[in-house]
Amino acid sequence: MTEVILQSPADKPARRQPLLARRYALEIRQQLAWYWQALIIALALLMGLGISAAILVGAGVPAEELLNEFVVLTLLDPQNFKAVLFQAAPMILVGLAGCMAFRARFWNLGLEGQMIWGGIGATAISLFEVGPPSIRLPLMLAAAVICGMLWTLAPVLLKLRLKVNEIISTLMLNYIAANFLLHLLYGSWKDPRDNFPYSPAFRGFERLPDVFDGYNAAIVLAIIVTLFALWFIGISRAGLYLRFVDANPRVADAVGVPVRKMIIGTVLLSGALAGIAGFIVTAGQEGRLTQSFYQGYGFSGILIAFLARNNPLAATIVALLVALLFVAGRSLQVFYQIPFSMVQLIQAILVICVASSDFFIRHRMRLIQRGEQ
């Protein structure tokens, strides 16, 4: 490039080429400073939000109401902010579940199935009145953890032993779990009081209580689990091993890291976290096992983990934002008859935009000068 400039005399400094005759080359960037990366991702998010806003306006939400619905009413109103936090608790759990599985290079698309089983486990403890009332809630939590783990065991073992694609196996198990849930709710677990297809309501001591000033215990539980995830990934020996496995499983195996055990353990942990999310929704929000309590969480969990680049702390923040989207989406549903699929569409658009931003982080366009190959 410098030669071109040197050859061109001073009488025509940097003559512009006609627009259509310009040619560009795509180059791989070596390294981009973190603030440029952050800027590109921020621009991508902004673009995603812009497209989403345009779709919302197209669907019939007045443009001047958008800011009101999504920011003012959700964050600044204390009652609604509590609702956002309450909604964020299961979001954080599924987001962390996604992070864990992806760190073990396992595409866990079965978060919904694991949530369903977490809910079933917790409800079974309530239904069969296992244990005294004082420890009922911890027992429900434990049952949810165990059920979520067990539902994850088959796909991870199948992947490690037989190389069965875990995307398909976990998805198929979702459908199986959802049908099993319906089997229970339309069958023996139906509420005998009104014969509706949901389980009998939990008793007072089987529900997650408000801890202080209307903030639910679900939020505390989510914070504790986040701290645990941070410790697990950042400080514990397992986390160190996991980074080895993620970087290069074969080298990790060669230097004596128990690769299989690490993968199985981490994926089971992912299932356990999804199970806890199921417990939070049933024992926290719904107060009983319902037909569709899990819907939308599976995708959101994957989205949160992807946007947070599998970092637990970032996942917590993204989960809060997704929870905000959910709460605003419900309000849009009530006030403007916007179907809840809108929330899923917005999430998908954001994922596509942020995934595309990676292209601009890794490549740059360079104008090819005339006479240059």
Add this chain to the structure above:
Amino acid sequence: MDMIANWLGNSPDFAVPFALAALGLILTERAGVLALGAEGLMLVGALAAIGAQLSFSTPMISLIMAMLAASVVSLLFALMVLVMRINQVIAGLALVFFCQGLTGLLGTLLEWTNHPVTGLGAVALWPLSELPLIGKVFVQNPLVYLTPLIFVGVVWFLYRSHAGLRLRAVGENPQAADAAGISVLGYRLAAILAGAALIGLAGGYISVLSTKMWIADMTGGRGWIAVSLVIFARWSPWRALAGAVLFGCIEALIPQLASTGIRLPQYFVLMTPYAVTLLVMIWVAMAKGGVSAGSGSQPGALGEAFIREERR
């Protein structure tokens, strides 16, 4: 006896969507693009077909609209994997979620949900339709008869034509194909669009010819079953057709069992297609003795982005 005749007669109706979707997937994946988005593209095809059917009530136009709509949406996927070089698993999943959201939204906003439509009438292939027991297999809507012909056409294209050879070369070794002067991205784009058209046709079949109405998320995982069918068929169209017939028979059995009056737990019966898919996946893996999938006839460059600047 009557039950078996009815069951066999209903099976092709359930098998066709699997067959068409699997064929579309094979076409795309033979060019080396991992197409996980089938579930979403089927939904797009299904919704577009219902929309066209409610507006024009001509099934042929509806099916063509289904193909067009799925192809247009697959341009987004092509943009993601060919231009932006996003990981094809992430791009495929994002496409499914995008399509689920989009079709759910449009189906409600345009008020196309739960409006029954009239599909295509059945055509009897005369001497065959009089056969005992299997006669009902030959009383189907025209698209069922067209499906084997589409298979013949695609198989001829893939294995007997120059363009098909180039397409498979792009899927096996894009670097070599590029060096031989084949446009890798061009062939991949064409494969994505053509595959999406077939997958959209499968979706349109479900909504207009089979269920005859639109319900949100009506494909119910059939796209994912098609993805696993392709793995089961090891990317061979004829094996995929056989697999589709198998799954069609299983799905057709569900309403038959309900009508016999045998008291079966309904939701366990509804689980069977998914459970069978899982078992088939395990069976395929066991048959290969746990060797990696690469040893079969999986396209060599499946799931890999082609980046010329990183030419090896």
